[in-house]
Amino acid sequence: MRIRPPSVRARLTFWHAGVLTLIVCVFSVGILLFVGARLYAGLDAQLGREIATISKIFREEPDELRDLGPDWGITLFQVDDGGAGQQSEAWEREGLSRALQKGGSTSPLSWTAPDGRSYRVQSASDSSYHVAAAIDETSLRDTLWTLAIILATGIPFAAGLAIAGGYFLAGRVLSPVGAMAQKAREITAESLAKRLPVDNAEDEFGRLATVFNDTLSRLQDAFERLRRFTADASHELRTPLTAMRSVGEVALQNPLDAVAYRDVIGSMLEEVDRLTRLVESLLILTRADSGKVQLAPEALDLGALVGHVIDQLRVLADEKHQELRFRAVVRVHVRGDAALIRHALMNLIHNAIKYTPNGGTISVEVNAAGGGAMIEVRDTGPGIPATHQDRIFDRFYRVDTSRSREAGGVGLGLAIARWAVEANGGQIELASDMTEGSLFRVILPNASTESAGDRQLPNELRRAKQSIASP
Structure with missing residues (x-):
């Protein structure tokens, strides 16, 4: 079964909805990436400040490292000076040392502990010691996931609104075409003087209507010339025929001698000759119009x-x-x-x-x-x-x-x-x-x-x- 192609209005709607949905998707991904980058940048800045604080305390008051904890808000850190080193209880409990072994870089990295919690880990090295710290990033990930769900849920609604809006706008845009089609249905051979409405002669539909109106004008002129030609030809043919009939009727009604009959026949032959020349001229013009002249x-x-x-x-x-x-x-x-x-x-x-x-x-x-x-x-x-x-x-x-x-x-x-x-x-x-x-x-x-x-x-x-x- 042959599938009918969609209408122009449907195609405009689909194109409008598709393009707008693509824009919304790109915009949503951009928002998600931008917000994630901003949140991670803030988290990395906080992590850098904690490492700087730990390094300063270690250089000036090493014994106070054990006091770092809930009072300072720094619960995950490790200091390695080539000896025994120091680390917080939470650092050892979460096994964050493996994150450093896996990353092997001083850049911030994300690491997931065996219990499923996520941490942001960063390390810094000096000539005599190595400092590492971590911050729980679970809440940050939850925030990004929530934002992703919200954006993903909004995309279908945006697509639906794009379809509805596109269908409405396509109908408004194509309304002049409907008006022209309705007016064109009213134009017949008897009403060629009618013209299509032209709201704006400068836009695409206005130019289309203008071209169509020009075509109607040419058709009207051709019909008028055809009617005039038919009327003139009929009149020219009727004149000699009427003359021949009149002469013949007079000749039949009145007895005439041979000379009078010869005059009647001569008059009729003159009209026949005139008819012959007229028909030959019409035949030449007909062949010329049809392009059938070699x-x-x-x-x-x-x-x-x-x-x-x-x-x-x-x-x-x-x-x-x-x-x-x-x-x-x-x-x-x-x-x-x-x-x-x-x-x-x-x-x-x-x-x-x-x-x-x-x-x-x-x-x-x-x-x-x-x-x-x-x-x-x-x-x-x-x-x-x-x-x-x-x-x-x-x-x-x-x-x-x-x-x-x-x-x-x-x-x-x-x-x-x-x-x-x-x-x-x-x-x-x-x-x-x-x-x-x-x-x-x-x-x-x-x-x-x-x-x-x-x-x-x-x-x-x-x-x-x-x-x-x-x-």
Whole structure:
């Protein structure tokens, strides 16, 4: 059976309790060692004073050694002057001479007698005699043992308090996560405008909530664009279908001659053609969004490519008595997908022809620019107001809706042109800020800077270059 990992709150509690328990243990051991050292230092100091007293009496009044005892508080001592020596009765009774034989040092040492009593023993030597004394340390050991029991008993209580306190503190610390989770459960596709609460944008949870809110903002924007795209596409599809149905119903209700029927069929075919172009544009954008467009990059003579596009569209300009100029300043080679670049140029130049009045001028110029190639398409049309320039590349966006529809446009040409240029590592921009005429500028990497252009591609376009899909 798989064991579920503990929750974050439980792990924080265990870590808090473990660290705090370790600190308490180290602190308890430190207290025990410190108190023991202080008590033994006091005992050793008292022992040193007793040895000094015995040595002084032995040097000055040797006969008074026998008087040392309860009156002086010195009951355990021995003096050895190389002769018979002297020692107290208690010294001989407790067998403390064996402690000196065992230790063999002048430093204080602890020794346990056969009856279980503990003594602190120290000796001092002079040129003519040797003095040793001892003090009962049983009470000192009892004191340390009692302190050790108290500290050891307190450790489990400290661990229990650490667990309880850690669980409470972990709950308080993680409460913002619970609030964010509760708020996140309330966010659906219909309520993407809601955001997670941010109490402090500078702490870790605040930064997490801020990142999540930024993600929600991007999702909301994507949903809005999808809804707008669906609504616009539905509207554009409904318009020709409605026109076809109306024309067909009128033709069925009224008997018409052959010429009238031909007009009806021609009108319906025009709407079918419009539907076909709309569906093809939608299909191109759908493949672009999904990254299922296979690019075939090759070295291209940009001037020749632009000239070929202009030759194809010149007949449209001639119908409106427009002058379509082309100028290639230098010969520039680029590396890209010829079909996509041609499609982008067709849309740009066709747009210029469509919105330029009769007798106007459209100028197309090819030049080199900063390690790449630049194409400028300039017209003498009405221009694009500043309020519309930021959205001119959006799908289904048109400056003049009624006039665009009459001209046959659906607002997808510039969106497709931007995608086609960016897919080849370039960029497109509306460079004019004038009220008369428009200037669109396309910049493409030349053949020698292909890798740099590829590095500039957005991630989704780079994936599109790597994917393979049938048309």
